[in-house]
Amino acid sequence: MADPANELQTVRDYLRYVCSRFSESTLFFGHGTDNVWDEAVQLVMRTLHLPLENNTLFLDARLTLTERELILQRLSRRIDQRIPLAYLLGEAWFMGLPFYVDERVLVPRSPLGELLESRLQPWLGEREPGRILDLCTGSGCIGIAAAMVFEEAIVDLSDLSPEALEVAAVNIDTHGVSDRVSTVRSDVFDTIEGRYDVILSNPPYVDAEDMADMPAEFRHEPELGLSAGDDGLEIAHRILAQARGHLNPGGLLIVEVGNSWVALQEAYPDLPFTWLEFENGGDGVFLLTAEDLETAGL
Template identity: 65%
Template sequence: MTPSTISHADDLISIRDFLRYAVSRFEAENLFYGHGSDNVWDEAVHLVFASLHLPLDNNAIFLDARLTRSERELLLNQIERRVVDRVPVSYLTGEAWFMGLPFYVNEHVLIPRSPIAELLENSLQPWLGERPVGRLLDLCTGSGCIGIAAALVFPEAEVDLADISPEALAVAERNIHRHEVGDRVQAVESDLFEALSGRYDVILSNPPYVDASDLAAMPEEFRHEPVLGLEAGTDGLDVVRRILAEAQDYLTEDGLLVVEVGNSAPALEEAFPELPFTWLDFERGGHGVFLMMASDLRDHFKNLN
């Protein structure tokens, strides 16, 4: 910390003081919010309370608690890293939330924010119907948040978390242990389907889908995320094309494929005009997630041959 920052450790005493100071610093620096919060107040609350290992909800009782010198120096350092280095809060605290569940994260994985969480909260209804979920795949899993959340929604399912990155899989393994689902969930190092076998009732994927122009224009906060989890070629479809071509061989007869493609949705529809994409709507925001039946995939690629 700079000398001027160190002096603030004598001026700021309570959690309330640090929340006010964080909001002022964040507002003055025009930060980007999009890795777990969408406004300056929630960003400050998340950073301060998570850094102190205090609950994020129902925490008003702590607002006037006095902090130790080491706690004050920790918070000042966290605030400076958020402002100066533009490090997202979840990387500073090592924790992000997905579907109301906490997940360990570091800079080897994307920070969870997929609207697929809302789909899982509704147990994939009405799309799944009465079909049981025996096997489920979270493809390009990163932290494992989607697959682990799905395992908790479908307690009878066996779940594979697949990713090409060993570092990401180490994070996923840690989250498997954290949520005590190791008896049904395994992490698999695989370049998409390469190391996988058998068929799945459901495949969920939040793959890399950011096109070159969007990647170049992203706020600085995204530079801390692994480019492997974002970059997907000129049109953002390098990975999604492979998923569409190969998924039919790994889905059961009436299986479901759900893939997030974000801003690359128009490019995908242009590239595959014959495919019947079902684009999902979300009450809490989010876009560019499609659902497709295995039968539609098979019909499409059979007609191409």
């Protein structure tokens, strides 16, 4: 059989070949892309350190043998081992920003990015948050993106996993926000001090049934960042029980619970959850104010 590295020469060749290989595979797309073409563009272009957009100038450029072999190696691992592409590249995009990722953290994919792009409006109003907490931060993408939006805010990135915090620290340095963003190891709120104007969290929320049925790609992600007991609410219960003591008056608690949102709603019939809607997809994100929690006796 002919070696593709000898027959395929240009960027255009590799985009076509990768698309063909992806199309005949049983891959799951859900870690930054949702279709064959976008996944192929990301694999080829980012392996070559080329932009994902406005890149037609390079389509007929010929690749070196080293570049060709690296694309094919990553293609093989993506298909044969079902490794999420972000781990192969060491890079994921969130809110238009690149973040370093590896198998110590989940691949960023939260709809909270869309909320941050709107500066948490209309819920924040004219207030500028002084302190923001990204609880269960993982790669740090949500908190760092918040720091980029609210340029005067002090942001804490919290996680139980020291390995995840190592990745978050890399991203803090990459984005040059170490003067305002720092990491803290904490099991939910256990070692968190002080109060915040905004608490953002994408905690583990996958229930036992969904964990058992997940596509192979998710098996490469840390279980600590996904699994949250039989009903997926193990961490959400703890957040709701303790958040009031860490919010300033008028403060916002915004938490993603995914498919577990129905069970959460049923568990707290007296809480006036605001379930947020997103133009770019995603659901199961609630917003509560400090006063909502206080009124409900939490």
